[in-house]
Amino acid sequence: MPAQRPRGVSIQDVARAAGVSRQTVSNAINAPHKLRADTLERVTALIEEMGYRPDQSARSLRSGTRRVIAYTTPETDPDNPNALMSGFLEAMVAAAGEAGYRILLVRPRPGQSKARALEDVIAARTADAILLSDVLEDDPCVDYLHETGFPFAVFGRTRPGMPQAWVDVDSAQAMIDMVGLLTSHGHRRVAYLGTSAALPWLRHREAGFRIGMRRFGLVGHEAFVDGLDEVMAVTRDLLNRSPRPTALVLDDDWLAPGAYAAAQAEGLTVGVDLAVTGFNDMPYTRLLQPALTTVRLPLRRIADALVSRLLQSVEEGTPPEAGLLLAGDPVLRASMTTVA
Amino acid sequence: MPAQRPRGVSIQDVARAAGVSRQTVSNAINAPHKLRADTLERVTALIEEMGYRPDQSARSLRSGTRRVIAYTTPETDPDNPNALMSGFLEAMVAAAGEAGYRILLVRPRPGQSKARALEDVIAARTADAILLSDVLEDDPCVDYLHETGFPFAVFGRTRPGMPQAWVDVDSAQAMIDMVGLLTSHGHRRVAYLGTSAALPWLRHREAGFRIGMRRFGLVGHEAFVDGLDEVMAVTRDLLNRSPRPTALVLDDDWLAPGAYAAAQAEGLTVGVDLAVTGFNDMPYTRLLQPALTTVRLPLRRIADALVSRLLQSVEEGTPPEAGLLLAGDPVLRASMTTVA
DNA sequence: CTAGGTCCTGTGAACGTTCATATCATGCGC
DNA sequence: GCGCATGATATGAACGTTCACAGGACCTAG
Numbered sequence: 001m002p003a004q005r006p007r008g009v010s011i012q013d014v015a016r017a018a019g020v021s022r023q024t025v026s027n028a029i030n031a032p033h034k035l036r037a038d039t040l041e042r043v044t045a046l047i048e049e050m051g052y053r054p055d056q057s058a059r060s061l062r063s064g065t066r067r068v069i070a071y072t073t074p075e076t077d078p079d080n081p082n083a084l085m086s087g088f089l090e091a092m093v094a095a096a097g098e099a100g101y102r103i104l105l106v107r108p109r110p111g112q113s114k115a116r117a118l119e120d121v122i123a124a125r126t127a128d129a130i131l132l133s134d135v136l137e138d139d140p141c142v143d144y145l146h147e148t149g150f151p152f153a154v155f156g157r158t159r160p161g162m163p164q165a166w167v168d169v170d171s172a173q174a175m176i177d178m179v180g181l182l183t184s185h186g187h188r189r190v191a192y193l194g195t196s197a198a199l200p201w202l203r204h205r206e207a208g209f210r211i212g213m214r215r216f217g218l219v220g221h222e223a224f225v226d227g228l229d230e231v232m233a234v235t236r237d238l239l240n241r242s243p244r245p246t247a248l249v250l251d252d253d254w255l256a257p258g259a260y261a262a263a264q265a266e267g268l269t270v271g272v273d274l275a276v277t278g279f280n281d282m283p284y285t286r287l288l289q290p291a292l293t294t295v296r297l298p299l300r301r302i303a304d305a306l307v308s309r310l311l312q313s314v315e316e317g318t319p320p321e322a323g324l325l326l327a328g329d330p331v332l333r334a335s336m337t338t339v340a
Numbered sequence: 341m342p343a344q345r346p347r348g349v350s351i352q353d354v355a356r357a358a359g360v361s362r363q364t365v366s367n368a369i370n371a372p373h374k375l376r377a378d379t380l381e382r383v384t385a386l387i388e389e390m391g392y393r394p395d396q397s398a399r400s401l402r403s404g405t406r407r408v409i410a411y412t413t414p415e416t417d418p419d420n421p422n423a424l425m426s427g428f429l430e431a432m433v434a435a436a437g438e439a440g441y442r443i444l445l446v447r448p449r450p451g452q453s454k455a456r457a458l459e460d461v462i463a464a465r466t467a468d469a470i471l472l473s474d475v476l477e478d479d480p481c482v483d484y485l486h487e488t489g490f491p492f493a494v495f496g497r498t499r500p501g502m503p504q505a506w507v508d509v510d511s512a513q514a515m516i517d518m519v520g521l522l523t524s525h526g527h528r529r530v531a532y533l534g535t536s537a538a539l540p541w542l543r544h545r546e547a548g549f550r551i552g553m554r555r556f557g558l559v560g561h562e563a564f565v566d567g568l569d570e571v572m573a574v575t576r577d578l579l580n581r582s583p584r585p586t587a588l589v590l591d592d593d594w595l596a597p598g599a600y601a602a603a604q605a606e607g608l609t610v611g612v613d614l615a616v617t618g619f620n621d622m623p624y625t626r627l628l629q630p631a632l633t634t635v636r637l638p639l640r641r642i643a644d645a646l647v648s649r650l651l652q653s654v655e656e657g658t659p660p661e662a663g664l665l666l667a668g669d670p671v672l673r674a675s676m677t678t679v680a
Numbered sequence: 681c682t683a684g685g686t687c688c689t690g691t692g693a694a695c696g697t698t699c700a701t702a703t704c705a706t707g708c709g710c
Numbered sequence: 711g712c713g714c715a716t717g718a719t720a721t722g723a724a725c726g727t728t729c730a731c732a733g734g735a736c737c738t739a740g
Contacts, residue, residue, distance in 0.1 A: 009463070011726065124394065228627065289597055361720045362721090375719085394698095399698075
């Protein structure tokens with residue numbers, strides 16, 4: 001038998017203690033301007049003293065608002081761990097917190113689809129809005145949320161027919177900028193090592209690289225790996241193509257340790273004979289020797305934008321008109337080199 | 341003015357449609373055995389068809405149970421990013437989910453103490469239980485939760501006077517085992533590179549290393565670094581002490597990239613001339629060249645144990661009698677060497 | 681002194697569920 | 711056929727809050 005946990009201080013208790021009505025106490029919290037200064041002070045003092053906080057469930061039931069954002073955590077692939085998630089969540093918790101919202105982590109039960117898990121969240125009125133990340137081009141979750149009209153936002157992008165409630169990094173531009181950065185350091189022969197997974201953001205980076213190469217008139221090759229094991233071999237091969245590259249652009253930081261080792265195996269010293277750049281600014285990139293030049297995602301700005309879009313959808317009932325692209329910040333570290 | 345979101349299907353709607361009472365619908369969900377087979381079938385079919393889910397707030401308000409575990413996310417120090425958090429959270433979400441609970445992320449508002457944030461959670465009846473991690477020896481949060489008697493559990497350890505509702509990795513034993521592993525690979529001279537931060541788990545690892553060294557009769561030196569910048573210099577110095585070590589034990593994976601570079605600077609090849617071991621099995625350790633031998637934390641078992649302890653506290657009202665130490669799994673990778 | 685406004689505060693109802701309990705039907709033994 | 715137990719379903723109340731509105735105090739102008 002579950003132990004009966006004593007209920008806490010209720011609004012009625014405070015009202016009685018203060019000699020006012022429930023509504024007055026409620027107003028002290030939700031609409032302080034409606035109270036006379038002395039009453040307000042007396043009531044708030046008592047609220048503080050008695051440790052009263054409105055019961056979240058009761059408040060939600062009555063007002064219909066939960067002050068909760070549900071986030072469906074993406075399944076992490078052990079082969080390509082989403083080390084980003086930690087930082088992204090951190091930023092989201094902070095941004096949501098400042099707006100008075102909390103993040104609830106939701107995961108489909110075993111055998112349950114992600115869309116079904118969202119259906120539960122909506123039907124059980126667990127959250128006011130839903131946050132998605134790592135969505136694919138034709139993600140069924142987006143379609144489902146679009147149909148229901150439930151407020152949501154996406155870290156990533158949604159396709160044209162869908163609500164444009166998304167915020168993303170301008171990966172293509174960041175790559176163009178990275179090529180520009182290499183150009184300004186004298187590089188002319190730049191190779192690209194990518195991941196072959198069919199993820200939209202990887203394709204954006206690839207496209208950006210190509211645009212940058214054309215724009216700055218550089219030459220180079222591209223190669224793609226399918227898993228960790230291939231990194232060494234493919235990178236060594238890439239470094240041996242002619243013209244031999246002076247810089248190696250990676251589409252993700254996770255390729256860096258392998259690339260460093262491949263360079264060393266080829267007798268090249270990263271940061272001296274070869275420049276290497278990454279993408280994402282994962283925590284460990286600063287630990288590498290030499291530290292990796294990469295693109296930092298503006299996680300806090302992304303989170304702020306997502307929260308403001310979510311709140312707009314919740315409060316006004318209309319999703320944002322257009323997506324928002326935020327610039328990535330290139331971080332120059334020791335893996336960059338200058339070519340005479 | 342906030343748009344009025346239409347309320348969803350209520351228990352009354354289903355009851356009317358099925359021609360039964362509210363209570364019967366409620367029983368179909370919460371106590372199916374109380375219904376006659378045909379009624380149950382009819383009602384559940386209708387529940388499914390109408391997409392009815394009990395309103396979480398109403399249910400919580402009435403029953404007093406939220407099915408939510410609050411987790412106060414530790415502040416991540418940018419200098420020592422807690423890459424572990426991602427994996428731990430993942431495991432917690434999964435473990436809690438299987439028990440029908442969800443994880444709510446809570447963070448103190450700016451200028452608010454962590455204990456105060458917990459007070460809010462408890463007073464507002466936002467969660468049934470609280471999960472803490474990264475607690476220090478005399479963490480005020482633990483004292484506070486102890487006083488209030490609110491159900492909680494800790495990833496880490498609590499000091500003797502406190503409720504022993506904790507689960508932790510037996511870091512000391514893992515270090516002893518690691519020294520044993522090195523011994524079995526023929527190592528006799530082993531150096532220890534630690535982090536000087538005053539964190540309990542680091543001290544457990546250090547103590548374990550010393551016990552292991554004594555037990556296996558090995559010799560070696562210890563050195564500690566205070567920040568990233570010192571790793572190179574301190575490691576090189578350590579490698580030059582006499583007797584020159586054949587293995588280097590790190591107290592955390594994050595030291596590995598620097599240690600690798602230091603070894604290289606000393607003309608040593610990790611995985612050939614020098615064995616290096618880490619702790620935590622962070623995602624990037626597999627990417628290093630050579631891949632790092634390290635200690636994997638049994639995150640899923642930790643999460644399961646934490647959830648079962650939390651539920652015990654919630655349902656029976658009494659915290660567990662004693663803490664639980666789980667063994668870490670040594671992961672043998674290419675950074676290990678064999679000494680003749 | 682009173683009408684009419686402006687604040688401020690109080691009261692009943694409602695949100696959707698589950699608890700406690702009542703009612704009803706059914707089956708069984710005698 | 712009757713009393714009684716058993717199991718299935720229904721009813722009223724309660725959880726703690728906020729909404730909508732009613733009421734009261736106070737002030738000012740006529």
